[in-house]
Amino acid sequence: MNRRWIIAALALTPAAIVLPVHAVVYMSAEQARGALYPQAARFDEVSFEPSAAQQQALEQALGNAGKPRRVRGWTAYDAAGKLLGTVYIDDVIGKYELITYAVAFGAGGEVQAVEILAYRESHGQEIRLPAWRKQFVGRKSLDELRFGDQIKSISGATLSCRHVTEGVQRLAVLRGLTPAR
Template identity: 50%
Template sequence: MRLTLAAVSAAALAPASAFAVDYMSAEQAAKLMFPDADRFESRDVVLDATQMQKLAAQGVQARSAKWTIKVAHHGTTVLGTVVVDDVVGKFELITYAVGLAADGTVKQVEILSYRESHGQEIRLPAWRRQFVGKTVASPIQVGEDIANISGATLSCKHVTDGIKRIVSIVDLARRSGALG
């Protein structure tokens, strides 16, 4: 009887992350975004204080000075970049990947892991397609050029803010020559 009571207690105390679903790995997402790539090269981009201030002036919080960016290659041609990031939905982390074409435009967004009990609608292709073609000059803001999903408001906002951050950081890295 004690074991049963312990099992019931553990189930009652289980965190919301019991709803966690891993949809694909970062490697699978990169290959999906750049199927013609014959290799992916990881590059660490470290933002200096001036770059961090520039981002902040644009309303973008870098969150970290160091970012790992995967550069997709086909032979000697750079096809684009992939950045994997985590943001907090309401309580739990959402892991997503952003693929950017060589010119810095958003090519594709994939949700890799979703751990919240509600709001999985951000995985819907129609919602993720809103980001395709966006650039550093785009607002990339819920309510502006990105639609909100009722019941997934925080997930929508935080993933959108994260994508804006990635687009901005990759743009800085491209302009500084850090991506080749």
């Protein structure tokens, strides 16, 4: 009888092996907005679901824009009430898991910074490196945000690079479609 229990325990041992979790949260959304706009005196929350017209414009600009999903973030203002820019928080799929990132757009619509807030993949964390994220700075139009041309990939993180770039493109189009705040 004991022999059966030993055989059953040995048979179930592979199921008990737990793979390590690689999820790392680097900063919260509120920490990101403060880091991206440290000179801001005030942040006003921005949250909207793309309208049918905005979704159609996204699809025309990007091809398949996917299903509509809520955009969330903040507009940043200095002490005099002057608009500094907007921070949007978004999630994209890496290879298998979600990547949470933030994009800061200046008042003129140019990308001021991209920050990785949470990375859940086992490989490809190199997209957090400042050199890779710096490629986005100053870019405004989709022609300036093309993956493989203007935005280079990192070996071993190609899908993460591609999907974050596509996410930044999506937010850039939506930012251009929303009235200035």
